[in-house]
Amino acid sequence: MSHPLVATTNLVKTYELGGETIHAVDGVSLTIDNGEFVAIMGASGSGKSTFMNMIGCLDVPTSGNVEIDGIPTSDMSGDDLADLRNRKIGFVFQQFNLLARTTAVDNVAVPLIYAGKSGEERRDLATQKLIAMGLGDRLVNSPAKLSGGQQQRVAIARALVTEPLMLLADEPTGALDTRTSEDIMQIFQQLNDDGITVIVVTHEDEIADHAKRKIMFRDGKVIEDAPVTNRRFAKAQEEGQEVPA
Amino acid sequence: MKRSLSSRLSAWLVNISIAMTALRTNLMRSILTTLGVMIGVFAVTLAVGVGSGAQVSVLESINSLGSNMALVFPQPDGEGGRRSFERGRLTTRDARAIEREIDGVTDIAPQLRVSITLVASGNSTSTSAIGATPAYGRVSNVAAEQGRFITDADVRTAARVVVLGTSTAESMFGDYNPVGESLRINRIPFKVIGVLESKGSSFGNDNDDIAIMPLSTVRQRFVGDTLAGPDDLHILFVGFQDGVQLSTAKREMTDLLRDRYKVRGRDGNPFTIRTTEEFIEETGQVTGIFQTVLVAIASISLLVGGIGIMNIMLVSVTERTREIGLRMALGAKKSDIRNQFLVEAAVLCVIGGAMGLLLAIAAGRVLTAYADFPVPIGLGVSIGAIIFSALVGLVFGGWPAVRASRLSPIEALRTE
Ligand SMILES: Nc1ncnc2c1ncn2[C@@H]1O[C@H](COP(=O)(O)OP(=O)(O)OP(=O)(O)O)[C@@H](O)[C@H]1O
Ligand SMILES: [Mg+2]
Numbered sequence: 214m215s216h217p218l219v220a221t222t223n224l225v226k227t228y229e230l231g232g233e234t235i236h237a238v239d240g241v242s243l244t245i246d247n248g249e250f251v252a253i254m255g256a257s258g259s260g261k262s263t264f265m266n267m268i269g270c271l272d273v274p275t276s277g278n279v280e281i282d283g284i285p286t287s288d289m290s291g292d293d294l295a296d297l298r299n300r301k302i303g304f305v306f307q308q309f310n311l312l313a314r315t316t317a318v319d320n321v322a323v324p325l326i327y328a329g330k331s332g333e334e335r336r337d338l339a340t341q342k343l344i345a346m347g348l349g350d351r352l353v354n355s356p357a358k359l360s361g362g363q364q365q366r367v368a369i370a371r372a373l374v375t376e377p378l379m380l381l382a383d384e385p386t387g388a389l390d391t392r393t394s395e396d397i398m399q400i401f402q403q404l405n406d407d408g409i410t411v412i413v414v415t416h417e418d419e420i421a422d423h424a425k426r427k428i429m430f431r432d433g434k435v436i437e438d439a440p441v442t443n444r445r446f447a448k449a450q451e452e453g454q455e456v457p458a
Numbered sequence: 459m460k461r462s463l464s465s466r467l468s469a470w471l472v473n474i475s476i477a478m479t480a481l482r483t484n485l486m487r488s489i490l491t492t493l494g495v496m497i498g499v500f501a502v503t504l505a506v507g508v509g510s511g512a513q514v515s516v517l518e519s520i521n522s523l524g525s526n527m528a529l530v531f532p533q534p535d536g537e538g539g540r541r542s543f544e545r546g547r548l549t550t551r552d553a554r555a556i557e558r559e560i561d562g563v564t565d566i567a568p569q570l571r572v573s574i575t576l577v578a579s580g581n582s583t584s585t586s587a588i589g590a591t592p593a594y595g596r597v598s599n600v601a602a603e604q605g606r607f608i609t610d611a612d613v614r615t616a617a618r619v620v621v622l623g624t625s626t627a628e629s630m631f632g633d634y635n636p637v638g639e640s641l642r643i644n645r646i647p648f649k650v651i652g653v654l655e656s657k658g659s660s661f662g663n664d665n666d667d668i669a670i671m672p673l674s675t676v677r678q679r680f681v682g683d684t685l686a687g688p689d690d691l692h693i694l695f696v697g698f699q700d701g702v703q704l705s706t707a708k709r710e711m712t713d714l715l716r717d718r719y720k721v722r723g724r725d726g727n728p729f730t731i732r733t734t735e736e737f738i739e740e741t742g743q744v745t746g747i748f749q750t751v752l753v754a755i756a757s758i759s760l761l762v763g764g765i766g767i768m769n770i771m772l773v774s775v776t777e778r779t780r781e782i783g784l785r786m787a788l789g790a791k792k793s794d795i796r797n798q799f800l801v802e803a804a805v806l807c808v809i810g811g812a813m814g815l816l817l818a819i820a821a822g823r824v825l826t827a828y829a830d831f832p833v834p835i836g837l838g839v840s841i842g843a844i845i846f847s848a849l850v851g852l853v854f855g856g857w858p859a860v861r862a863s864r865l866s867p868i869e870a871l872r873t874e
Contacts, residue, residue, distance in 0.1 A: 271787055272868040292791040295867075299789025310784045310871075314479055326472050327789035329465040371788070 216283035217244035218378060218410050219268050224277035226263050226433075237263040239433030240277070247378070250405040251412045252421035252441070255430030261414045262383055264430065268412070269302055269381045270294045282378060299327050303372030305382035309364040311356040311371075317343055318352050321371045328375055342370035346400070362393035369400060379410035386420055398423040399447030423447060469794070470801065477802035480774065488806060491770045495810030495847060496817065498760030503818035503843045505756040507833040508825075509749025514832050516741045520734060527597060528708060528733045530556075530694040530715075532686075535727045547728040549689040552715060556694075560710050562702035567594040567695040570676045574669060576630055578641035583629045587620075587643075587669040589676025597697040600670075605637035605652030608672050612651075616674040621652040623668035643669075646679055704733040763810070764854035771803050771858035782862055783870025796863035803855020804848045811847020815840055 226238040238260045245251055245268075253261045266272035268279055270286055279286050282301060286294065298304075311320045321339035330338070343352055346366040356364050365385060372380055380401070386394035402423055405411045415421050422445040429437035481488040530553075532546035553568045570589035575582060588594065595607045602621055612619055620643065627636050627650075636650045648671075657665035677688075698707060708731050719728055775782070782795055790798075819840075822833035 266868050269787075271871065272866075292793075295786060295789050295791045298787060304787050306871075310780070312781060312784075314483060323785065324788040326469060327785075327791070327794055329462065329469070331465055332468045332471070375789070 216280070218247045218249075218282055219245040219412075220278075220280040221268065222278045222280075224264070224267060224279065225275045226260075226267060226272070227275045236433045238267065238274075241433075241435055242277075243428065243435060243438065245379075245410065245412065247410055248405070248408060249410050249412075250401070250423075250425040251410075252424035252427045253412065253414045253430065254416060254418075254421050254427060256416070259430040260433040261430050263433075265381055265383050265412070265414050269304060270298050271304075295327070299324055299375055301378045303369075303375070303377040303380045305365070305368050305372050305380060305385045307384040307387040309356070309361075309368045309388070311364055311367055313357065314355055316353045316355055317348060317359070317367045317370075320356070320367055321374050324371060324375045338374055339370070342374050343367065345373075346370045360393075361389050362396055365389060365393075365397055366400070369397070373404070373409075377409070379412060380404065381412050383414045384416075385413060386415070386417070391419075394420065395447045398445075402447060419445065470797070473798050473801035474805060476798055477805045480778070480802055481806065484774075487770060491766050492806055492810035492813070494763035494766035495760070495807050495850060496763075496814040498756075498763035498850075499811040499814030499843055499847055500817045500821070501756035501759045501814075502753055502846070503815055503835060503839060504821055504833070505752040506749065506839055507818065507822045507835040508831075509745065509752050510834050510839075511825075511832040512748055513742065513745040514834065516745055517738060520737050520741065525734060526698040526700060526702060526704065528696040528698070528704060528711065528731055530696065530711070531730045531732075532690065532692070532728065533730045535730045545686055545728070546730070547686060547719060548691045548694060549687060550691060551689060552718060552729075553691065553694050553696075555714060555718060556696055556711055559714055560696075560707060562699045562707060563696055564699055565593040565597045565695075565697035567591060567597045567697070568673060568691045569594060569693045569695070570673060570681055571692045572676060572680045574643050574680065576626070576641050576643055576669065577645075578630050578639065581630050583626060585623075585626050585667050585669050587671055587676065587680075589673040589680070590670050591673050593697070594670070594695065597695045600654055600657070602652035603655045604635060605650070607652055608670060612672040613674050616678050617672055618646060618648045618675060618679075619651045619672065620648045621654060621670040622650060623654050623666040624656045625664050625666040626669055627653045643671075644680065704735040708733055760850065764850045767803055767806060767851060768854040768858060770806075771799060771855045772861075774802065775799060775858045775862040779865065779870045779873040782865055783867050783873065786865070786867035787871060792863040795865075796859045799859035799862050800852055800855050803859065804851035807847040807851030807855075808844060811844055811850075814847075815843045818843075 221244075222242045224238055224241040225236070228235040228237055241264060253265065255261050263272065267274050268281075270279070270281065274287075281297060284297075286297070289297065312323070318336060318339045321342055322335040325335040325338060340352060343349065346369060348363060348366055348370070351359060351363060356367070359367065369380075382401070386397055389397065398420060401411050401413065411424070413420065413424060421427055422441055422443065424441055425444065426440050427437070428435055530548055532548035534544070534546050550568050553566045557563050557566045567590060572587050572589070573584065574587045575584045590608060591613050592608055592610055595601055601607060603624075605621070607621055608619070611617070620641075622630070622636060630636065630641065631639065635653075637652060639650045641648055641650065654666065654668070654670070659665055696711070698704065711731055712727065715729055716727060721727055785795060785798075819835050822835050825831050825833045
């Protein structure tokens with residue numbers, strides 16, 4: 214692979230708040246290659262989410278560039294960015310962000326609507342991903358009838374359903390207990406072993422230690438960028454739980 | 459990435475199912491909003507129906523006059539030119555000339571019109587009378603229900619006989635069959651020879667409040683010297699064969715009469731010719747305007763319904779900002795979001811429109827059955843109403859939908 218998966222150059226995001234300029238992200242240049250497992254850390258307000266949103270093409274930088282898979286995004290239209298997100302990026306959110314009153318299958322199938330897949334394809338692919346997440350018996354449950362961990366697994370299935378190159382997760386375990394968090398991190402490790410690039414924002418060291426590389430933010434700047442020395446490996450918690458193949 | 463036709467279609471189906479879920483989620487609100495559109499579509503559809511109904515009944519009453527006919531009046535047509543007539547002219551000889559020289563004429567019915575007072579056995583009533591020939595019955599589709607109509611012999615002898623309309627007969631004789639009875643018309647003794655078939659009423663005008671006498675009798679005994687000449691007429695009906703082009707016939711008659719009265723160049727005529735074709739055209743215009751006004755008034759309620767839709771769609775967009783952000787994050791383009799909300803508004807409106815349409819059809823049936831006023835709401839109007847409802851949704855849902863599609867993904871996602 215000649216080009217990195219994510220490359221930022223001098224990435225800046227500022228907010229004007231009551232005449233004051235907040236440098237949420239302040240000149241970040243870094244690259245993330247295919248197959249990496251990156252944990253982004255830092256204190257609250259250090260700019261982690263802002264950075265994530267920009268490399269996820271959800272937010273537009275004030276200045277600087279983001280290249281995804283070798284393609285500069287600064288001149289892309291909103292619709293082109295939507296297409297790029299749809300095909301190359303999977304998102305996992307702290308609050309799961311599942312559609313209420315909508316079955317697990319239909320939730321997972323949402324990105325496929327925008328990928329232009331037929332109803333049958335959507336159902337098949339979504340079902341496949343849910344089974345891979347160990348939710349084969351929860352296909353038609355609505356989010357209200359699922360535990361937090363199960364909801365997050367539905368969300369991961371949704372993030373994966375278009376076979377993206379990378380998974381962006383902003384505090385994916387923030388709303389979960391330790392045990393369930395371990396489950397989720399185990400899934401991420403497995404996915405990463407299968408070749409998907411994973412980028413996780415967290416402020417818990419135990420979570421970050423599951424990654425291969427740690428990037429530390431402070432006041433919008435990267436203050437530390439190093440491999441994880443003592444990597445943690447999550448163990449399957451539940452008996453017979455399936456892991457993605 | 460190009461999307462195939464079938465995937466586009468399935469995207470619309472998805473939008474409809476998203477819309478149904480959203481509408482079910484806020485069921486009460488959806489119903490109330492739908493109500494506004496329902497009332498609007500009900501009002502507009504009924505207005506269209508009433509308008510067409512008016513058209514139908516006007517045409518019916520024109521047709522009851524006799525379908526293919528020209529009316530000639532001795533009235534200056536008021537056209538300019540160097541010379542114009544002070545007083546109109548139309549004579550029996552003109553009528554005969556028309557019968558002789560114009561193609562396709564089946565009957566000529568020369569008439570005199572007078573107001574008369576009838577008196578019999580202490581009863582007295584005033585009505586308008588027609589001095590006519592037997593041809594009048596054929597041209598105007600009138601016939602005697604009891605007794606007989608005017609005959610050629612009656613006209614030849616200037617007989618003192620009268621045929622009464624049902625209303626006139628009733629006010630003079632009640633339920634009693636008056637044929638053969640005597641009465642006095644303007645003090646002159648007459649004999650009732652017949653009663654006409656009822657023609658009902660049109661526009662509050664009782665068509666059965668009438669009396670018909672021989673043309674010659676009226677001329678001798680009632681009009682006196684009010685006419686320009688002894689042979690003059692008040693009106694002439696000219697009946698034509700089916701298929702005769704009335705506009706052509708009118709031109710030919712005009713040329714003939716101009717010739718007879720030596721009217722030249724652009725000078726005005728001492729007569730006026732109208733055809734049933736013109737009446738139908740003019741009433742078509744009038745009822746068209748009537749219908750337009752009616753529909754315009756009814757549209758106001760639809761406008762109110764539409765504003766309700768817009769209001770609720772704005773609320774819906776605001777409530778679901780986070781969902782919009784999520785969908786954008788997952789790859790929804792501007793048009794996907796816009797279409798989703800357009801479909802939701804259209805679905806709301808079509809449901810309301812369908813209910814309004816059913817209500818209007820029901821109301822139309824009731825009006826037809828109990829008020830004897832036809833309110834035709836046909837398939838075309840029904841399909842139109844549904845399409846129109848969807849359009850209301852697209853128009854009034856348009857702005858909220860476009861607003862939703864312009865949200866920034868991250869701003870929308872961050873909304874609580
Ligand atoms: N929409 C916004 N308007 C104004 N300021 C903002 C906005 N979004 C973020 N900020 C500011 O930018 C800075 C970085 O915010 P960001 O959300 O990236 O931090 P974070 O590292 O993700 O923090 P946390 O761990 O609490 O999630 C903060 O000071 C925040 O107040
Ligand atoms: Mg954050």
